[in-house]
Amino acid sequence: MKKQMIVALTVSVMGWPLVADAHKRWLLPTDFSLSDAEQVSFDFTASNNLFYVDKGMSMDGVEIIDPAGEVHKPINPVKRKRRSVFDVDIEKEGTYRVMSGGKPMYFSSFQVPGEEKPSRGRGALDELKAKIPANATDVKFSESISLLETYITLGAPSDNFGKSGQGIELVGGAHPNTLYADEPSRFVFNLNGKPAKGLTVEVTPDGTRYRDEEGTVSYTLDDKGAAEVNWSVPGRYLIEVGAEIEMPKGNEIAKRYYSYSVTLEVLQP
Amino acid sequence: MRKLVGVAALMAATSFVQAETLTVELNIPEMDVAEYHRPYIAVWVSDDSRQIVEHVAVWVEQEKWWRDLRSWWRRGGSQTELPIDGVSGATRKPGTYTLTWDGDLPEGALTLNVEAVREVGGREHIRLPLPANHNGKVEVKGSKELGLIAATIAP
Numbered sequence: 001m002k003k004q005m006i007v008a009l010t011v012s013v014m015g016w017p018l019v020a021d022a023h024k025r026w027l028l029p030t031d032f033s034l035s036d037a038e039q040v041s042f043d044f045t046a047s048n049n050l051f052y053v054d055k056g057m058s059m060d061g062v063e064i065i066d067p068a069g070e071v072h073k074p075i076n077p078v079k080r081k082r083r084s085v086f087d088v089d090i091e092k093e094g095t096y097r098v099m100s101g102g103k104p105m106y107f108s109s110f111q112v113p114g115e116e117k118p119s120r121g122r123g124a125l126d127e128l129k130a131k132i133p134a135n136a137t138d139v140k141f142s143e144s145i146s147l148l149e150t151y152i153t154l155g156a157p158s159d160n161f162g163k164s165g166q167g168i169e170l171v172g173g174a175h176p177n178t179l180y181a182d183e184p185s186r187f188v189f190n191l192n193g194k195p196a197k198g199l200t201v202e203v204t205p206d207g208t209r210y211r212d213e214e215g216t217v218s219y220t221l222d223d224k225g226a227a228e229v230n231w232s233v234p235g236r237y238l239i240e241v242g243a244e245i246e247m248p249k250g251n252e253i254a255k256r257y258y259s260y261s262v263t264l265e266v267l268q269p
Numbered sequence: 270m271r272k273l274v275g276v277a278a279l280m281a282a283t284s285f286v287q288a289e290t291l292t293v294e295l296n297i298p299e300m301d302v303a304e305y306h307r308p309y310i311a312v313w314v315s316d317d318s319r320q321i322v323e324h325v326a327v328w329v330e331q332e333k334w335w336r337d338l339r340s341w342w343r344r345g346g347s348q349t350e351l352p353i354d355g356v357s358g359a360t361r362k363p364g365t366y367t368l369t370w371d372g373d374l375p376e377g378a379l380t381l382n383v384e385a386v387r388e389v390g391g392r393e394h395i396r397l398p399l400p401a402n403h404n405g406k407v408e409v410k411g412s413k414e415l416g417l418i419a420a421t422i423a424p
Contacts, residue, residue, distance in 0.1 A: 035335035035342060156348040178343050267339055 023048055024204075025057060025261060026046040026238055027098055027150045029088075032265040034154045039075070042098065044084040044149075050211045050238055051263075053083035061101050062086065067094025067158050078194065094158035095177065099149035102164060105257040106143055107254075112137040112239060144257040149177040150264070157218050165193035168241050168260035181234040181269040189241055190228045191258060195225030199243050203229050234268040274359060276352075288422050290329035291402055293368040295383060296335065296416030297361060306388040311341035312368065314399070321345035325370050326347040337386045340394050353422040356419060365416070375402065375423045383409075 023046035030041045044062065048053035056079045061234070064072040074086030079085030090096055108121040109126040113135055116174045121128045125141065132139055151160065170176070174185035189196040204216040219227035221241075243258040293312060312325040329335050329351075336342045350356050378393050379399045386392040393414035397407055399422050408419035 031336075032344060033339075033347070034333075035347065036332040038333065153347070236413050267343060269340075 007166075023055065024050065024238060026051065026263050027100065027112040027148055028263055029152055030099070032150075034090055034152070037089075039087050040090050040152055041085060041087050042074075042195070044086065044100070045082065050204055050206050051236060052209060054079050056084040057084060057100070059084050059086055059100075061103070064088050065097040065099070065160060065162075067092045067096065067160060080144040085252040088152070088217065090152055090154050092154040095151055095153045095160040097148060097149055097151055097160045097162060099162065100186055102145065102167060102169075102223055103168065104145050105238055106138070106141060106142050108132065108141050110139040112136050119153070138264045140254045141252060143253050144259075146257070146259045148261050150262060154252075155222070167192065168196055168199070168243065168258045168263055171225075171259070176264050179231070179264060179266045180269050181231045181266050184228045184230050186226055186228045186244055187239070188224065189260070190223055190225055191243060194207070194246060195223065196221050196241065197223045197225055199241055200227075201227050201229070202240045203234055204238050204240075205231075212257060234266050236264075237264050237266060239264060273404075275310045282289060288371065288424070289374050290397075290420040291370040291381075292423075293323065293370070293381065293383075294369065294408075294417065294419040296365045296411075297385070298361045298411070298414075298416040299363045300390065301418075302390065304389050308385040308387040308390070309338050309360060309361060310337045310383070310385045311346060313341060313345075314374065315344070315380045315382055316375060317345060317380075319380075321349075322375060322379065323370065323372065324349065324356045325355055326368050327351065327353065329357070330360055334388070337392075338384050338401050339357070340382065341384050341390075349404070372419070375396075376403075379403070381418075381420045383411075383415060383418050385411075385415060389411075390414065 010241040011038055016146050020103045025046040028043045028161050034244040041052055044057045044059060045053040046057060048209050059074055062074050066072060075087040088098060106204055109118050110132055111118045112133055121131055161171050162169045163171060169190050170187060172192045174187060177197055179185050199221045201218050201219045201221060204214060208214055219229060221227050242258045245256045247253050247255060297308060304354055310328045313321050314323045316322050338346060381397040381399055384394040391414050393409055393411055395397050395409060395418055397418060397420055398418060400407060403422050404424060405418060406421045408417060410417050
């Protein structure tokens, strides 16, 4: 009986989107700070080790927001087994934001009588609803907003934080391209346009393959959605923030998942 | 307009000592290496919050690599329009150079920064605190990319 319960639990956990894929997902540019207009190349991949490519990601949702707010698509995109790569022309003075995701995605889970495992779907909410068989039981929908991003600056840094008001976003604090290893950096996050208070920020330095521990340091966001991060070493870092919100019974969406990650470079003092 | 007001407020909040002379002696050492390129060098004065107060020298070539003077670039070089009259110029060969800077410096603790970076070589960033009363001489010897750095400040 106990064994059965564990199996059932595992299956249901697997059915949810983010928990199923525990890999870190990241965008890594060749440069974070430029003094002359140039093309910057990106790796886009999911992996357990930072920053070692492992699984190429879809570039369909990749957008580049230039300092003037214009949106560009990646240049020379190639999806390979272990990494996806693309280029971006960095030619305007100021800060570019390179991002993927940030828009709601929906998942369904339902049991068709007589079938061993629950069925699952992914797509727009209306389409998912249309595909649920009339005799299905245990119908559940979940929503996920997942944003991955990084920042590149040509010349003087400018404010180019995302402010869509959807999901988790980095909205202020230290500029992502002026970070120094011996100076704490304050970052401010929003969840759906309001301070993301109480969420956990996880900060992991590059090079996990060459140490015994992940080296992740966690911070809890204060009432303003802010945390002051202390860097252990100069180098590249991945910062991740996530939230799972169980919705009240009777809500059409049973659970909402939010995740955010940003790749940053921290300079030697 | 807003920016102008901000600058005016800043000027009012910081008191300046009149006309100081800063003389910097800077040595670029000879390198016994197979492939030598002259270093890019930036010399600047910073305040106690590490912000650039004055650029004293910026010796660079290709714009693409200005960013490799990474402290200077990110602390404010990136927000500065080059060339700067009497400050910026081409890279120099090994030797000792004397730089003279005249002007008004803010009161309080100041640091002379010398950053050197060499293609296929190393990087060195020297921070030399200037005398507290803005009067006197301080010096330090670089460890690799820079030789002796001496700064004299006088009213």
